[in-house]
Amino acid sequence: MPVLDLHDRGGYLVLDAKECRASGAALKSRYVTASPFPHIVLEDFIDKSVLRKLLDEFPTSEGQKYFNRSQERLKYEYGPRHWQGATTHNLFALFNSAAFVAFLEEMTGFDGLIPDPYYSGGGLHETKRGGHLSVHADFNLHQKLGLIRQLNLLVYLNDDWAPEYGGNLELWDRGMRAREVAVAPDLGRAVVFTTALDSYHGHPDPLTCPIDRSRISMALYYYTAPEDGLADVPLRTTQFQVRPDSLDRTDRVVKMQHVINDWLPLAVRRRLPKPKTD
Numbered sequence: 594m595p596v597l598d599l600h601d602r603g604g605y606l607v608l609d610a611k612e613c614r615a616s617g618a619a620l621k622s623r624y625v626t627a628s629p630f631p632h633i634v635l636e637d638f639i640d641k642s643v644l645r646k647l648l649d650e651f652p653t654s655e656g657q658k659y660f661n662r663s664q665e666r667l668k669y670e671y672g673p674r675h676w677q678g679a680t681t682h683n684l685f686a687l688f689n690s691a692a693f694v695a696f697l698e699e700m701t702g703f704d705g706l707i708p709d710p711y712y713s714g715g716g717l718h719e720t721k722r723g724g725h726l727s728v729h730a731d732f733n734l735h736q737k738l739g740l741i742r743q744l745n746l747l748v749y750l751n752d753d754w755a756p757e758y759g760g761n762l763e764l765w766d767r768g769m770r771a772r773e774v775a776v777a778p779d780l781g782r783a784v785v786f787t788t789a790l791d792s793y794h795g796h797p798d799p800l801t802c803p804i805d806r807s808r809i810s811m812a813l814y815y816y817t818a819p820e821d822g823l824a825d826v827p828l829r830t831t832q833f834q835v836r837p838d839s840l841d842r843t844d845r846v847v848k849m850q851h852v853i854n855d856w857l858p859l860a861v862r863r864r865l866p867k868p869k870t871d
Contacts (some may be wrong), residue, residue, distance in 0.1 A: 595637045597696065599687075606643065606683050608692035617699030624700050624785070629766040629773045631701065632786035641781045643680065644750055650678030651809065654719060663842040664833040666799070667724030671717040685712070688746065688813050697815060701787065703743050706815045709735060715812045720760070722802050727841055728765050728795040729833045731788050739823055740816035742788050748811040749778040758802035765793040769834050778808055788814070793834050797841065
């Protein structure tokens with residue numbers, strides 16, 4: 594049985610808020626006690642047949658921009674303007690619905706969660722053969738909305754994904770001494786985790802899947818509104834980390850940007866040229 598039951602209302606899929614709250618409450622102890630930081634891996638998150646319909650609508654990467662630097666190679670992000678069909682739009686709307694937010698609040702203990710209507714950094718993700726995403730902590734603020742990021746939801750869409758293809762999501766301890774969790778990105782598996790400045794995660798080794806395959810997922814982020822505003826909250830973009838005894842490269846551009854964010858007034862920062870990445 595899937596974790597969440599989808600109900601068909603005239604061809605449109607919806608969730609029941611009462612069912613969602615009950616499901617979330619039943620999972621709370623697993624979530625809050627997980628190591629290395631609060632998270633949960635959910636098997637059979639929703640009906641796989643629905644996810645396969647989304648796969649039929651998945652955007653093409655032809656002509657699209659992608660990340661291609663030492664810390665993230667051959668990674669594509671597809672926002673709403675790239676989505677091709679009704680199932681894709683329905684599922685993203687469902688994961689931003691009040692019923693689903695209730696599920697997350699009950700499971701995680703966060704109150705007043707706010708989904709992102711802009712899908713900033715979220716949407717559909719794809720990484721091609723040879724690509725990777727180094728271990729990192731995520732950006733912490735939604736500057737357009739003035740919100741603090743609290744949760745990530747990842748729903749994997751990889752049917753018949755062989756272990757030798759790689760691409761496992763890794764969760765690392767806060768001191769970057771050891772990987773504690775590895776999650777294969779199999780179809781229908783979901784991961785929810787708390788996003789803090791030391792919630793280190795990624796899939797850092799190059800994918801070895803066939804050239805006609807890629808690692809794909811849905812990514813959604815959830816926020817809260819700080820009572821005292823953002824004045825005392827440090828502004829952080831994605832913070833990449835170096836694994837011990839690896840060939841990972843330090844992201845010196847981002848480290849310098851954080852120094853600038855912390856010490857230079859906003860009026861001065863706006864006059865600086867945009868940093869270049871390798």
